[in-house]
């Protein structure tokens with residue numbers, strides 16, 4: 307039933323349109339035209355203005371023939387983690403790779419193309435179905451910004467699916483972590499390094515004292531922490547006056563997360579007190595975790611669809627975030643559907659032809675399973 311040639315063509319076309327975060331306009335325009343031709347009711351919101359990008363979120367409604375079936379959504383994001391300008395796609399033994407010095411961008415076109423092809427197949431089959439809304443977001447990779455700007459509450463959705471994680475196809479993420487960001491600025495005191503170093507307070511040394519003995523990396527089965535960026539200083543002959551550090555921590559257990567963040571902040575504050583340096587902390591909860599229970603409809607429908615196709619219906623936990631974190635927080639039960647994309651965010655990224663087909667079959671089956679439910 308899946309039109310393989312059409313699906314692969316669409317997938318490649320989507321990958322070939324350069325769409326880094328905040329500059330997805332060309333890709334949005336392409337998809338918008340495609341969906342209008344399919345006869346969907348397509349609107350853009352005003353996310354671009356809110357988040358400072360050149361593109362908006364796209365909302366396309368495939369009107370149902372069954373008015374009492376749940377109104378569901380399928381979602382993917384337009385932006386890629388890096389630009390893909392100059393991308394050359396290579397297919398080796400049915401697997402797509404980037405042959406150029408860019409990423410492929412299967413994250414998240416391996417979710418978007420199957421979601422669109424699924425709708426195309428259902429239009430052709432003419433079988434009964436409920437309302438299906440395609441939600442395609444922008445600026446996901448830089449902090450779920452498009453999803454945050456999307457007024458999903460106004461779309462009257464019962465539940466939905468974010469096609470945005472790695473294989474195996476047929477599995478689903480129903481539990482994720484809460485993610486905190488911590489920016490630390492250490493303000494020491496500049497002095498001439500040769501003439502009177504004793505008048506200075508070296509911010510690099512304060513940072514070193516704070517970090518040595520800090521627990522980072524894997525804290526436990528459910529908790530991780532990282533120091534990702536450090537910068538500061540101006541010259542070797544100046545006692546370093548300022549260091550800026552960017553850190554994060556994630557956990558599926560909020561108490562453990564709070565304890566870890568507290569530990570990291572304490573280490574910096576203690577080192578600052580010891581040296582007489584000022585410590586400025588900016589701690590934000592980047593997004594909240596979710597845990598969608600197996601008994602919920604959104605999970606039952608997905609698991610039944612996966613089983614119908616002879617896949618391996620399994621729910622799993624990940625510490626990675628996605629638009630589903632935002633949509634759950636906004637009250638729409640949401641889980642993440644595995645696609646075939648692998649080694650994402652690297653130049654070795656790949657996805658196979660068969661997995662693109664299977665993801666499409668799964669999306670169709672999810673819509674069919676949802677259509678069996680009466681609200």
Ligand SMILES: [Zn+2]
Pocket residue numbers: 383413414446470
């Ligand atoms: Zn993604």
